[in-house]
Amino acid sequence: MRHATDRQGQAPAKTVLEPAEISRALTRIAHEILERTNGADDVVLLGIPTRGVPLARRLAERLEHVEGRPVPAGSLDITMYRDDLRLRPARALGHTEVPPVGIDGRVVVLVDDVLYSGRTVRAALDALGDIGRPRAVQLAVLVDRGHRELPIRADYVGKNLPTSQRELVRVLLTEVDGQDAVVLGVNLTATARGEEAR
Amino acid sequence: MNRHLISAGDLSHDDALLILDTADELARMSERPVKKLPTLRGRTVVNLFYEDSTRTRISFEAAAKRLSADVINFSAKGSSVAKGESLKDTALTLEAMGADAVVIRHSASGAPHRLAGWVRGSVVNAGDGAHEHPTQALLDAFTMRRRLGRLDGIRVTIVGDVLHSRVARSNVLLLSTLGAEVTLVAPPTLLPVAVGSWPCSVGYDLDAALPKADVVMMLRVQQERMNAAYFPSVREYSRRYGLDAGRMALLPEHGIVMHPGPMNRGVEIAAEVADSTRSTIVEQVANGVSVRMAVLYLLLSGSEVTQ
Numbered sequence: 492m493r494h495a496t497d498r499q500g501q502a503p504a505k506t507v508l509e510p511a512e513i514s515r516a517l518t519r520i521a522h523e524i525l526e527r528t529n530g531a532d533d534v535v536l537l538g539i540p541t542r543g544v545p546l547a548r549r550l551a552e553r554l555e556h557v558e559g560r561p562v563p564a565g566s567l568d569i570t571m572y573r574d575d576l577r578l579r580p581a582r583a584l585g586h587t588e589v590p591p592v593g594i595d596g597r598v599v600v601l602v603d604d605v606l607y608s609g610r611t612v613r614a615a616l617d618a619l620g621d622i623g624r625p626r627a628v629q630l631a632v633l634v635d636r637g638h639r640e641l642p643i644r645a646d647y648v649g650k651n652l653p654t655s656q657r658e659l660v661r662v663l664l665t666e667v668d669g670q671d672a673v674v675l676g677v678n679l680t681a682t683a684r685g686e687e688a689r
Numbered sequence: 690m691n692r693h694l695i696s697a698g699d700l701s702h703d704d705a706l707l708i709l710d711t712a713d714e715l716a717r718m719s720e721r722p723v724k725k726l727p728t729l730r731g732r733t734v735v736n737l738f739y740e741d742s743t744r745t746r747i748s749f750e751a752a753a754k755r756l757s758a759d760v761i762n763f764s765a766k767g768s769s770v771a772k773g774e775s776l777k778d779t780a781l782t783l784e785a786m787g788a789d790a791v792v793i794r795h796s797a798s799g800a801p802h803r804l805a806g807w808v809r810g811s812v813v814n815a816g817d818g819a820h821e822h823p824t825q826a827l828l829d830a831f832t833m834r835r836r837l838g839r840l841d842g843i844r845v846t847i848v849g850d851v852l853h854s855r856v857a858r859s860n861v862l863l864l865s866t867l868g869a870e871v872t873l874v875a876p877p878t879l880l881p882v883a884v885g886s887w888p889c890s891v892g893y894d895l896d897a898a899l900p901k902a903d904v905v906m907m908l909r910v911q912q913e914r915m916n917a918a919y920f921p922s923v924r925e926y927s928r929r930y931g932l933d934a935g936r937m938a939l940l941p942e943h944g945i946v947m948h949p950g951p952m953n954r955g956v957e958i959a960a961e962v963a964d965s966t967r968s969t970i971v972e973q974v975a976n977g978v979s980v981r982m983a984v985l986y987l988l989l990s991g992s993e994v995t996q
Contacts, residue, residue: 568714571726571727571728571986572726572728576728576990576991577990577991578991579990579991580990580991581690581986581987581988581990581991583707583710584711584714584715585714587714587717617727621721621725621726622723
């Protein structure tokens with residue numbers, strides 16, 4: 492395992508997924524989506540900003556590559572639906588971009604980088620309800636790090652990563668961070684959970 | 690961001706851009722079938738209006754309701770104010786009711802500033818005397834950015850009764866923060882004494898200013914405040930400082946015409962100009978709701994941490 496320095500100047504971070512492993516995990520998820528949805532006929536991928544959005548786009552590319560036709564992908568910002576708005580400083584809003592086909596009657600696959608407390612996904616389900624009525628909603632995440640606080644589970648997981656709550660999981664993606672990696676560090680400053688990218 | 694929004698001058702460049710960017714995202718949500726967001730559920734916003742207002746009060750009310758806040762409308766008419774209650778006592782009453790935000794319009798400059806010292810919630814200035822109207826300036830800047838694509842370096846000409854206009858002052862402060870060049874054009878009697886210290890230039894000739902203007906903003910001739918003779922006659926004012934079709938033709942091709950409303954058609958702006966495609970007057974009203982949603986969201990979320 493390689494060691495990288497966490498850019499927040501905290502404890503040295505350990506790389507747990509290399510670029511090739513991220514790529515393989517996404518390819519596997521894409522195949523699982525095709526299997527479970529019978530060819531992804533009516534699938535719409537919605538990434539949760541920030542890093543869920545490029546992940547959704549990458550999955551859409553892989554689905555198109557296998558099936559030979561485009562799969563709609565977009566983004567779903569959940570900031571206004573969070574349950575901790577009163578407790579944290581105001582955040583800038585992300586972009587919501589629902590593909591023109593809409594979500595009514597479709598299978599929506601929510602895509603996020605890390606699944607942790609499950610609160611982001613709960614907020615996303617509320618946000619979806621205000622946009623339309625999907626036939627089904629599924630969840631794809633690159634990393635599931637455990638410690639759920641709500642009865643929520645992922646349908647597609649890139650890697651299960653058992654962690655302690657003191658640890659910090661960061662997903663880096665080329666589109667946002669200039670490189671692909673999943674790193675694990677010890678969070679020295681934050682006592683509250685959810686300090687990372689949600 | 691500060692906890693209150695009293696003056697457009699209190700906003701840093703980053704604060705102002707954060708409000709405009711947030712409003713951009715919220716404007717997109719207002720095109721959805723379900724326009725309501727749960728963001729301010731359980732929060733109370735009080736509209737405290739000591740002066741008559743239609744569009745500003747309705748705009749704030751719509752903004753708060755779209756964010757699921759509870760709205761209490763308080764207008765001075767028919768309230769205890771008519772019985773002589775002071776602003777401070779009214780403020781303490783609101784405080785006891787647990788107002789998370791107070792949106793105040795008052796005829797006295799500085800009333801929102803005083804109020805901010807008495808209540809725990811956020812205070813939003815919705816117009817105080819001839820002082821400021823920051824959310825109007827924000828929605829104007831938002832409208833300009835949507836139409837012209839940028840604010841940095843654009844030239845804005847504000848025409849008319851600057852002396853009595855809180856809109857003009859807030860716009861000058863905000864637009865200069867955002868990098869626009871502002872020129873005020875008005876009869877000398879309708880310019881405040883201290884205008885020399887404002888971050889803008891001043892002119893007296895509308896025809897000379899128009900060809901260089903990306904935006905021309907017409908201010909209302911405030912007839913209710915025209916107790917002294919600021920100009921010889923409405924007709925003469927209209928001829929020198931009113932915007933008619935002939936003058937509008939002097940604007941560059943992309944130039945837009947703005948007006949904060951309510952308009953005096955035929956005085957500061959001709960009806961054909963107000964209804965032309967260059968006029969953003971109706972857009973300004975629609976944008977007002979998105980901008981005020983952004984302000985309420987940014988002031989009220991996380992407020993429990995800072996207290």
